[in-house]
Amino acid sequence: MRLHLTDEGPRDSGTPLVLLCSLGSTVDMWAPQREELARERRVVTMDTRGHGGSPVPAGPYTVAELADDVVETLDDLGIGRAAFAGLSLGGAMSQAIALRAPDRVVSLALLCTAARFGNLATFSDRAVKARAEGVEAIAAGVVTRWFTADADEDMVARMQAMIAATPPEGYASCCEAIVGWDSRADLGRISAPTLVISGAEDPATPPADGEVLADGIPGARLEVVPDAAHLASYQRPDVVTGLLAEHLKASS
Numbered sequence: 402m403r404l405h406l407t408d409e410g411p412r413d414s415g416t417p418l419v420l421l422c423s424l425g426s427t428v429d430m431w432a433p434q435r436e437e438l439a440r441e442r443r444v445v446t447m448d449t450r451g452h453g454g455s456p457v458p459a460g461p462y463t464v465a466e467l468a469d470d471v472v473e474t475l476d477d478l479g480i481g482r483a484a485f486a487g488l489s490l491g492g493a494m495s496q497a498i499a500l501r502a503p504d505r506v507v508s509l510a511l512l513c514t515a516a517r518f519g520n521l522a523t524f525s526d527r528a529v530k531a532r533a534e535g536v537e538a539i540a541a542g543v544v545t546r547w548f549t550a551d552a553d554e555d556m557v558a559r560m561q562a563m564i565a566a567t568p569p570e571g572y573a574s575c576c577e578a579i580v581g582w583d584s585r586a587d588l589g590r591i592s593a594p595t596l597v598i599s600g601a602e603d604p605a606t607p608p609a610d611g612e613v614l615a616d617g618i619p620g621a622r623l624e625v626v627p628d629a630a631h632l633a634s635y636q637r638p639d640v641v642t643g644l645l646a647e648h649l650k651a652s653s
């Protein structure tokens with residue numbers, strides 16, 4: 402599997418950064434961070450299998466498969482070790498890479514994610530609905546969890562359109578990957594310096610999920626972003642980009 406990606410920034414300075422996306426997102430979800438972070442280092446952003454410009458094989462998928470896609474794509478680019486930042490499903494993939502290929506991981510940033518997601522029945526229901534009716538039928542509900550009620554309407558509409566454009570089989574199969582994901586017993590084996598970021602008002606992966614990660618991963622630190630829901634990096638780039646830059650500077 403070779404994933405669709407963007408590849409920006411200087412090749413010859415610092416550890417490359419790999420940005421991994423949430424369910425229903427494309428590389429565009431990292432637009433608020435990419436330009437600034439790519440001033441200092443190479444930044445590779447990947448569409449997860451089943452999303453954006455990446456292949457859409459028939460599912461279900463597992464998080465391990467999604468993580469292996471990323472590592473194979475990095476092999477293709479000739480990138481050995483990298484820093485990883487992933488949001489939600491992308492955060493689960495980042496954990497899986499740290500567990501399956503620890504020698505590839507210089508540092509980790511885990512945003513709005515979990516060792517075990519809550520409300521798993523809703524992901525199974527979404528998988529059924531996506532295959533039957535398309536992702537458009539789900540998108541309006543998803544953005545109510547991504548952004549706080551006072552978020553800019555144009556921004557919310559743009560992101561709803563991005564979600565609605567996700568291939569149904571890709572969306573559904575990634576819901577199934579989330580249902581099967583559970584790293585709780587493995588967190589102690591993650592050795593990369595780790596920053597955990599939660600949105601204070603995230604109903605999907607609340608700060609309590611961030612606490613489980615920060616308590617379980619040796620040396621990890623949790624930052625809670627105020628006035629942010631699930632897509633904290635998109636709604637509060639003024640806080641999140643700085644946290645990522647600081648963590649990258651300190652750890653890679």
Ligand SMILES: O=C(O)CCC(=O)CC(=O)O
Nearest residue numbers: 423424489490543546605
């Ligand atoms: O965002 C993800 O990658 C998974 C969690 C999710 O779908 C958030 C939500 O809409 O409930």
